[in-house]
Amino acid sequence: MIYTVTFNPAIDYVVRTDSIKLGCTNRAVSEELYFGGKGINVSAVLAELNVKSKALGFTAGFTGEAIEKGVKDMGIEADFVHLSSGNSRINVKLKATEETEINGQGPCISEEALAALFAKLENIGIGDTLILAGSIPNSLPSDIYEKILERLSGRDIRFVADATGKLLMNVLKYRPFLIKPNNFELGDFFGVEIITDDDTIKYATELQKMGAQNVLVSMAEKGALLLDEKGYTHRCGVCKGELKNSVGAGDSMLAGFIAGIDCGDYDYALKLGTACGGATAFSYGLAKMNLIDELMQQL
Numbered sequence: 001m002i003y004t005v006t007f008n009p010a011i012d013y014v015v016r017t018d019s020i021k022l023g024c025t026n027r028a029v030s031e032e033l034y035f036g037g038k039g040i041n042v043s044a045v046l047a048e049l050n051v052k053s054k055a056l057g058f059t060a061g062f063t064g065e066a067i068e069k070g071v072k073d074m075g076i077e078a079d080f081v082h083l084s085s086g087n088s089r090i091n092v093k094l095k096a097t098e099e100t101e102i103n104g105q106g107p108c109i110s111e112e113a114l115a116a117l118f119a120k121l122e123n124i125g126i127g128d129t130l131i132l133a134g135s136i137p138n139s140l141p142s143d144i145y146e147k148i149l150e151r152l153s154g155r156d157i158r159f160v161a162d163a164t165g166k167l168l169m170n171v172l173k174y175r176p177f178l179i180k181p182n183n184f185e186l187g188d189f190f191g192v193e194i195i196t197d198d199d200t201i202k203y204a205t206e207l208q209k210m211g212a213q214n215v216l217v218s219m220a221e222k223g224a225l226l227l228d229e230k231g232y233t234h235r236c237g238v239c240k241g242e243l244k245n246s247v248g249a250g251d252s253m254l255a256g257f258i259a260g261i262d263c264g265d266y267d268y269a270l271k272l273g274t275a276c277g278g279a280t281a282f283s284y285g286l287a288k289m290n291l292i293d294e295l296m297q298q299l
Contacts, residue, residue: 002046002129002258003121006039006057007144008106008137009067009080009088012247014284016095034247034285035070038134038162041251042258044286045276047075049259054079056120060107061087081116083107093247108139121148126156129177129258133162133251142167149174162254164188172211179212180254183219200225201233216270218253218277226270236270239278239295245285252287253277271299 012034020026036044043053055076059067060083067088071078086107094100124130130152132145141147149159149171158177161168164185172179187194190203204215204227213229226234256276260269275295279287282295 001124002043002051002053002131003124004039004043004053004055004131004133005117005148006037006055006134007109007140008134009035009037009040009057009059009064010104010106011035011063011066011070011088011090012093013090014093014095018096020094020096020100032284033070035067035074036248036286038251039131040067040071040076041248041286042131042133042255043071043076044074045248045252045255045280046259048287048289048292049256049272049276051255051259051262052077056080056117058083058107058109058113058117059088060085063090064088064107079120081113081120083109083113106137109137110139114140114144118148118151121152124152124155124157127158129158129160131160131162131254131258132171133160133254135163136167143170145171146174149176160254160258162250169210172207175211175213178214178216178254178257179207180216180218180250180257181207182250183217183222186217197225197233197235201227214266216253216257216273218250224253224270224274224277226266228266232266234266234270236267236274236299239275239282239298241278241282241295243281244283245281247280248286249277249281252280256287256292271296275299 014032015028016030043055046053055078059080089104089106092102160178161171161176162180183194215227218224223237253273257269257273260272275292276287278295279291
């Protein structure tokens with residue numbers, strides 16, 4: 001079983017308008033609602049690929065109820081911890097000549113709620129995959145990723161960490177099965193600029209030395225590169241299409257890659273991840289199977 005953890009799920013309220021004038025009443029051209037957060041996005045694309053997963057995390061209030069219903073409607077099995085106070089966050093995304101986002105803070109997560117999440121994580125065992133993705137709410141300890149991996153280490157679980165900066169660096173000692181920085185994040189880790197494939201391979205190798213087993217580096221219009229656990233390099237170009245949406249593209253790539261590993265080799269997994277990321281980038285929403293299949297033909 002694949003488990004995803006979303007510490008701070010959200011309703012994304014997307015408002016499209018021709019222009020925005022501050023201090024005035026602005027009229028929307030269209031509006032959309034999406035239920036997500038990085039882990040939930042991964043579970044949603046896995047469901048589209050007919051791969052089962054279970055979404056874990058925290059929900060609160062009437063917005064939390066809406067998120068849980070939305071997740072269920074996407075065909076995702078969920079087992080959220082229900083918080084006794086507050087409301088799950090709403091992120092307002094304004095799409096005009098420029099894009100502007102206002103992300104909600106989210107509810108406070110108590111020690112009792114965190115203990116309840118740990119109890120659910122105890123069900124994860126041999127052969128399962130645990131995906132930790134995204135930032136950490138202020139109400140949780142900054143080393144929560146480390147606490148989870150330390151607690152579950154030694155159980156033959158595949159850990160996947162999609163995070164940045166110290167959050168990622170601090171979990172490398174637990175030998176995560178996969179990490180997924182982009183080329184800019186990879187450069188930031190080492191204080192360098194990543195320009196060539198040789199640069200990418202060099203610093204991905206450094207991350208392997210620090211503990212990562214597989215390093216998947218996304219490089220926007222340059223495609224993606226994987227340095228696998230055996231030291232082999234896999235390269236994939238980028239899909240062609242009209243960019244409509246950047247939200248969730250990285251999560252979709254991660255979902256496609258994880259799904260691809262279980263039904264093919266690393267080359268196939270990299271292609272499927274690239275196609276899933278492209279299918280989200282070229283859609284108003286997360287990747288759908290018909291477009292994923294179309295983009296796989298490009299690759």
